[in-house]
Amino acid sequence: MKSVLKTPPDAAIPADHTALTTKVAAEVESGTMNGPPVSPRTGRKLPRNYDVMHLALRLVCVSASVASVVVMTTAKEKSTISLYGFNLPVYSKWSFSDSFDYLVGVSAAAAVHSFLQLLITSRMLLKKSSAISSRKQAWLIFAGDQVFAYAMMSAGSAASGVTNLNRTGIKHSSLPDFCKPLHSFCDRVALSIAFAFFSCFLLAMSAVLDVVWLSEY
Template identity: 30%
Template sequence: MSYLGVGVSPGNVPVYHGTNLKVMERRMRVVELVLRFVICGLGLVAAILVGTDTQIKEIFSIQKKAKFTNMKALVFLVIANGIAAGYSLLQGLRCVVSMVRGNELFSKPLAWLIFSGDQVMAYVTVAALAAAAQSSVFAKFGQPELQWMKTCNMYEKFCNQAGEGIASTLFVCLSTVLVSCISAFNLFRLYGDNKGKSSARW
């Protein structure tokens, strides 16, 4: 039973096919393309904000310079955002070429490669964000029990710019998670198609 290109499975779950399936696939490809360039842009912004973040403070006639390399979590954040931006740029260009040529993703090895890469990027960016967020909390509020002072009181500009980079990384993380969901759908859909074709033969 079908109505306007929408079939109903035995479990009453809508199954799209025909024209509706092509429209849904086209929209997903556009969403994937937008998300990949969002990751590229915001990842680059976050890496630049944190990587160029410095502030010099004079304490008792001694100049002390704060920079992102003083905090390992921020170094990890810069590296993770740089890798995510470069990877997403390559994948975004692949999406553009695929859309221009009108090619569909039918290769299982390529689908597995894209899925694995997207999963790695999602985990890396989430880990970098978590580490940077934890370090920023200590820098903002300190830890009296361990005699860690509130460094953001002295390096306010440095902390503000680092916070902007961490905020950009948050959107990068959300986008990588969404992209990994799309790549998972594209991968397992190939197995679903094959299963459906096999059952049709029987």
């Protein structure tokens, strides 16, 4: 008598399981799934400290940009200067220079940009999601960080030229060093410029983190 071997029928896959798998795959592909994003190329998750570094950079950048604006807009001083043997009153204010106006405007714009990114990052972290949810968002943030980093460098360089002229005077002329009687004004301007360059550095570091995210995800 022959024995007949019966092949067990294939297990049926529930429809809801298939739908769930499709949904998860779509979330991973789009980067909207909760938790650190998974790279489709490497299969690895980005470390959580990336989001923490991103948040810290934004917070410090906002502080530095606001400090640059506040210190510059409070820079003004009255004094006297000796010219051809005469004591002349001098008064200096940050708004008298177009370069200082430019620095204040760019610093304020960079502060707004960093503050908005800080709010978005904090909101995403509270939801236990990645600070950047998609490649499109990463490219937009990278472009913004690049633009403001170069703008801060330009503004800081322009303001530095005016400050250096005030400290050294004009060669081959009798115009003196204006920072000698207006030392408090010049010190405030120099401090504001230092904060501006620091903000530029922070924005550049943030752009590097954006590149790391784009290369990994």
